[in-house]
Amino acid sequence: KQEVTQIPAALSVPEGENLVLNCSFTDSAIYNLQWFRQDPGKGLTSLLLIQSSQREQTSGRLNASLDKSSGRSTLYIAASQPGDSATYLCAVLNNNNDMRFGAGTRLTVKP
């Protein structure tokens, strides 16, 4: 059974800092991995989708990497801003079409 872990559970950084969020998974037989952000009481906003054959994806200040063999993904946020404050979730879609989410990292960027 696939297990997805996100570390740290919470992170507080000053504005302007670069940061890395981590996601690990136990079963490497995946279709893709997707990073989302969720604002309090809201739905999920898709940030980046990495297919199993890809190593990384970039969008603006965000860069996500995938190392399937080691069961790891990282989300790098450059020059963080207060508006980046949210909970960041990673989700793994397994080859058996089961989707598993991590518990999330709650990010606070202080002005």
Add this chain to the structure above:
Amino acid sequence: KAGVTQTPRYLIKTRGQQVTLSCSPISGHRSVSWYQQTPGQGLQFLFEYFSETQRNKGNFPGRFSGRQFSNSRSEMNVSTLELGDSALYLCASSLEQRSYNEQFFGPGTRLTVL
């Protein structure tokens, strides 16, 4: 292009009742997936519909069911509600089956069971 819409946004029911939630995907999207989010269990996959057929199902009891219409809109039904069904129910749409495509989420329906 309009995003994923879910109705109603908030719902209060009592134990034993049933409830139907609705999801309208992004125009042109053919796949709709449903998820339950609770503080204790986090986000869990319920089921995925594609071309009016349930393609995948998570580990939830038969009280949870759904369907998809020819216009790709989807409904989720929960019968005989229990207190533990209180949650944020999210639906997501993708162009094709979610194996290949990015999923876009709606704002959710917050269900409270009293």
